[in-house]
Amino acid sequence: xxxxxxxxxxxFNALDPRTASCMEFLAQCNSRKxxxxxxxxxxxxxxxxxxxxxxxxxxxxxxxxxxxFDATSTPAHHITKMILEKGQYLxxxxxxxxxxxxxPVIIPHEELSQHAPGTKPRKAEEKKQ
Numbered sequence: 001x002x003x004x005x006x007x008x009x010x011x012f013n014a015l016d017p018r019t020a021s022c023m024e025f026l027a028q029c030n031s032r033k034x035x036x037x038x039x040x041x042x043x044x045x046x047x048x049x050x051x052x053x054x055x056x057x058x059x060x061x062x063x064x065x066x067x068x069f070d071a072t073s074t075p076a077h078h079i080t081k082m083i084l085e086k087g088q089y090l091x092x093x094x095x096x097x098x099x100x101x102x103x104p105v106i107i108p109h110e111e112l113s114q115h116a117p118g119t120k121p122r123k124a125e126e127k128k129q
Contacts, residue, residue, distance in 0.1 A: 001080055002029060003037040004087030006062050011046040012055035012071065022055045024076035059083060063090060 002008070008029055012022040028034060029043045055071035057079060069079050096103045 001037070001083050001087075002034045002041040002043075004061055004083060004090060005038065005041050005059050006064075007042045007044070007060040009044045009046065009058040010056075010071075011048055011053070011058075013048045013051050013053065016051055016055060018072040019055050021071040021074060021076045021079070022057060025057055025071070025079060028076065028080060061086065061090065 008025075010022050010026050010029075012019045026043075026045065029041075056068055057071050057074075058066060058068040059079075060066045067082075093103050096105065
């Protein structure tokens with residue numbers, strides 16, 4: 001997961017009962033596997049004194065895009081899943097750019113409905129479903 005990130009900032013008040021997502025995400029970031037995937041990723045923990053400030057997790061992707069999550073309403077596994085999905089997208093984009101291909105890939109509408117070689121064309125009744 002950290003492989004796709006350059007920075008993680010976790011902010012919470014230790015006395016706030018809504019910190020479960022922050023603590024779980026911090027544990028994931030501190031795991032051996034996560035640290036080995038990107039030792040250069042900065043993980044910053046800020047303990048807030050203000051109880052009114054909701055727990056928050058902010059991640060910065062390797063391409064500089066920053067995204068913040070309200071940790072009171074977003075479970076840690078949802079944040080992790082989103083990071084992995086965006087990371088796969090970043091890897092695919094990088095692969096295409098390194099190969100000198102256009103990104104994003106634009107597929108003409110007429111090609112989307114073409115029969116692919118080596119596959120059976122769909123029957124009319126299957127298309128309607």
